[in-house]
Amino acid sequence: MAAKQTISTTLSGWLLAAPLSAVLVLFLVLPIAMIVVVSFWGATEFSIFPAFRMDNYEFLFRSSVTYSVFLKTFMFTIVSWAFCLVIGFTVAYFLAFHVRTLTWQIALFLLCTIPFWTSNVIRMISWVPFLGRNGIANQSLISMGLIDQPLEWLLFSDFAVVLAFVHLYTLFMVVPIFNTMMRIDKSLLEAARDAGASGFQILTNVIIPLAKPGIMIGSIFVVTLVMGDFITVRFMSGSQSANVGRLIANDVALLRYPSAAATSVVLLITVLITIGIMLRFVNIRKEL
Amino acid sequence: MTRKPSSTSIGRRALLKGTAATAGLAIGSGAVTGFPTIWAQNIKDVTLRQFGTGVSNLNEVAEKVKEDLGFTLEMTALDSDSVTQRAATQPKSFDIADIEYWICKKVWPTGNLQAMDTSKIKNYDKIVGIFRTGKLNPGSVIAQGTAPHTVGFVEGPGSTKFADNESGWMTLIPTIYNADTLGIRPDLIGRPIETWAELLNPEFKGKASILDISSIGIMDMAMVCEAMGEITYGDKGNMTKEEIDKTIGIFTEAKNNGQFRAFWKSFDESVNLMASGEVVIQSMWSPAITAVRSKGIPCVYQPLKEGYRSWGGGIGLSSNLSGIELDAAYEYINWYLDGWVGGFLMRQGYYSAVPETSKNYMSEDEWGYWFEGKEAKGDITSPQGQVIEKAGAVRDGGSFEERMGRVACWNAVMDENQYMVGKWNEFIAA
Numbered sequence: 001m002a003a004k005q006t007i008s009t010t011l012s013g014w015l016l017a018a019p020l021s022a023v024l025v026l027f028l029v030l031p032i033a034m035i036v037v038v039s040f041w042g043a044t045e046f047s048i049f050p051a052f053r054m055d056n057y058e059f060l061f062r063s064s065v066t067y068s069v070f071l072k073t074f075m076f077t078i079v080s081w082a083f084c085l086v087i088g089f090t091v092a093y094f095l096a097f098h099v100r101t102l103t104w105q106i107a108l109f110l111l112c113t114i115p116f117w118t119s120n121v122i123r124m125i126s127w128v129p130f131l132g133r134n135g136i137a138n139q140s141l142i143s144m145g146l147i148d149q150p151l152e153w154l155l156f157s158d159f160a161v162v163l164a165f166v167h168l169y170t171l172f173m174v175v176p177i178f179n180t181m182m183r184i185d186k187s188l189l190e191a192a193r194d195a196g197a198s199g200f201q202i203l204t205n206v207i208i209p210l211a212k213p214g215i216m217i218g219s220i221f222v223v224t225l226v227m228g229d230f231i232t233v234r235f236m237s238g239s240q241s242a243n244v245g246r247l248i249a250n251d252v253a254l255l256r257y258p259s260a261a262a263t264s265v266v267l268l269i270t271v272l273i274t275i276g277i278m279l280r281f282v283n284i285r286k287e288l
Numbered sequence: 289m290t291r292k293p294s295s296t297s298i299g300r301r302a303l304l305k306g307t308a309a310t311a312g313l314a315i316g317s318g319a320v321t322g323f324p325t326i327w328a329q330n331i332k333d334v335t336l337r338q339f340g341t342g343v344s345n346l347n348e349v350a351e352k353v354k355e356d357l358g359f360t361l362e363m364t365a366l367d368s369d370s371v372t373q374r375a376a377t378q379p380k381s382f383d384i385a386d387i388e389y390w391i392c393k394k395v396w397p398t399g400n401l402q403a404m405d406t407s408k409i410k411n412y413d414k415i416v417g418i419f420r421t422g423k424l425n426p427g428s429v430i431a432q433g434t435a436p437h438t439v440g441f442v443e444g445p446g447s448t449k450f451a452d453n454e455s456g457w458m459t460l461i462p463t464i465y466n467a468d469t470l471g472i473r474p475d476l477i478g479r480p481i482e483t484w485a486e487l488l489n490p491e492f493k494g495k496a497s498i499l500d501i502s503s504i505g506i507m508d509m510a511m512v513c514e515a516m517g518e519i520t521y522g523d524k525g526n527m528t529k530e531e532i533d534k535t536i537g538i539f540t541e542a543k544n545n546g547q548f549r550a551f552w553k554s555f556d557e558s559v560n561l562m563a564s565g566e567v568v569i570q571s572m573w574s575p576a577i578t579a580v581r582s583k584g585i586p587c588v589y590q591p592l593k594e595g596y597r598s599w600g601g602g603i604g605l606s607s608n609l610s611g612i613e614l615d616a617a618y619e620y621i622n623w624y625l626d627g628w629v630g631g632f633l634m635r636q637g638y639y640s641a642v643p644e645t646s647k648n649y650m651s652e653d654e655w656g657y658w659f660e661g662k663e664a665k666g667d668i669t670s671p672q673g674q675v676i677e678k679a680g681a682v683r684d685g686g687s688f689e690e691r692m693g694r695v696a697c698w699n700a701v702m703d704e705n706q707y708m709v710g711k712w713n714e715f716i717a718a
Contacts, residue, residue, distance in 0.1 A: 047398065059710075063710075065714045065718075069717050072717075128560075129564070133564070133565060133566050134564060134565050135564075155566070156566075234553075237550075238548075238552075239550060239552070239553065239716060240543070240548065240550060240551060240716075242717035246716070247713065251713075253369035253370070254369065254502070254709050255372065255373055255377070256706075
């Protein structure tokens with residue numbers, strides 16, 4: 001009897017997990033496996049053919065462009081991540097600890113999401129007329145007498161790329177941090193205050209450690225989004241900068257699928273390693 | 289596969305209706321503006337799927353086809369890279385490919401397109417010499433690059449080998465072509481521009497742009513490097529590795545010195561860069577100039593002493609086409625060359641493959657302005673009715689002969705294409 005029951009629970013366990021596993025296998029594992037397979041294939045001008053050759057990887061690792069592009073991708077990632085973290089944390093902190101009523105917290109939180117009502121690309125492109133040579137930013141600065149010549153580096157530069165990334169992805173930092181902050185027991189803060197801690201000490205000794213999982217989840221969002229991006233870099237740098245995503249996009253456009261697949265595999269591994277390192281700092285599962 | 293039933297249905301209808309219907313058709317066909325070879329009934333059910341670049345995939349054309357020929361033409365507009373990709377990899381997804389000649393060179397060997405019998409093309413003899421013998425006039429010199437006539441014919445049906453004469457089997461029916469040069473903002477430059485070399489003139493530091501489509505961009509680069517006297521090419525349309533290295537090297541250096549404001553990939557981007565004044569000199573396409581001008585911003589398609597970089601497109605038939613669809617496709621091609629489309633395209637600043645038929649669909653003033661390079665007598669409007677030029681304006685570069693007679697090279701695909709693409713990626717990432 002007992003044995004039977006175990007079998008049926010194991011069975012129902014498998015069955016319950018089956019739909020999700022099937023979806024994941026079909027739409028995640030198989031496509032990735034396909035990309036890995038194709039990355040060893042060969043290509044001609046207009047077709048790809050099955051083969052097992054290391055050409056694509058060899059070309060990738062031989063080319064100095066690969067290294068400079070990966071370096072640039074990391075640069076964009078680190079800088080954007082740092083800004084997103086500082087701004088995201090500040091906003092979340094304000095919402096969680098300075099706004100007193102739940103109604104206002106929710107209202108202000110929703111306010112943060114308003115930009116998300118329109119498309120990513122449109123929000124990004126709208127910076128172009130703003131930052132341009134004859135754009136609003138330059139015109140205002142000139143009429144205020146702060147500069148005589150328009151600032152050229154505002155648009156089509158690395159500055160513009162990072163600005164767009166920060167604008168697009170800060171909310172991904174705000175949401176998880178706000179979420180963990182809301183769960184912090186307010187009596188802990190009072191206890192710290194009673195024990196004589198200053199505001200800064202409360203922040204560093206109580207709030208930050210307790211908000212770590214949120215920070216880490218937000219960071220994973222931002223890092224993966226920035227590392228996988230190609231369109232923001234293309235538009236905001238006026239095609240003058242490249243990150244790994246653009247390398248892949250160019251390859252695809254020129255029918256070099258195997259080469260694109262090889263670059264994707266290397267990018268995937270890089271992102272996984274980065275996230276692996278990040279997860280060493282915080283055990284998200286335990287903290288949730 | 290799905291085409292079979294419709295071709296057998298001709299047979300059935302033909303049997304049912306017999307000769308009486310043929311007589312009826314002959315009368316009915318008068319309404320179909322003189323293209324009476326197919327069953328008016330059946331052709332209504334035909335849908336041809338055409339794809340190509342935005343320049344000639346116009347909804348107006350599809351509407352007019354429905355009106356004149358009765359069948360449905362579905363248009364899909366893509367960028368040149370996607371067009372190549374689709375023609376090469378998804379032969380079942382289209383019936384008619386509207387592609388450029390250099391794309392044809394790349395795609396033809398896949399066998400996804402079928403050659404066309406020129407004896408079925410009514411206006412074949414009137415097609416401009418460029419597409420048949422390579423020469424505009426008997427005395428013209430053939431330009432470098434993938435000149436259309438070199439990939440315009442194959443040895444016979446089913447052949448994948450290009451013929452070097454008018455073999456009677458055409459790969460693409462030429463539809464649209466033009467001579468490209470640099471676009472400038474005369475108000476912001478304030479002095480005459482005469483050579484391609486000006487693109488890299490330090491005077492325009494941070495205000496220049498070039499297009500980020502490798503196969504076309506490399507040609508513009510070559511025009512510039514040659515004009516600067518830095519490189520003399522054997523054939524700009526088929527460079528050696530050393531020539532590619534050197535060309536890209538010169539531009540990489542310019543890029544690192546901040547010569548370029550941005551690179552553009554789509555038509556709209558080039559319009560915005562120019563209209564906003566971010567860029568004052570750049571590679572540009574003719575209708576983009578028109579778009580900038582129609583905003584009231586001065587913009588000139590500057591003729592340069594080294595000549596033009598030219599391109600041409602045409603429509604090719606999918607090898608999957610047969611039976612009534614194939615007949616419909618021939619009808620479509622004949623209609624295309626009959627003049628209405630030509631007139632429509634020429635009023636946008638392109639040229640038609642059979643200019644003399646287009647003339648019938650243009651006013652004398654329009655013909656004079658667009659084709660003959662004469663001063664406009666009245667307002668010149670776009671096909672959509674927008675005023676582009678006021679009376680007294682003259683087309684940049686002048687007449688058809690002056691412009692197409694000064695082509696220095698054609699858009700091309702090189703033997704070292706893969707190498708060039710790799711180098712191009714390095715240039716963008718540099």
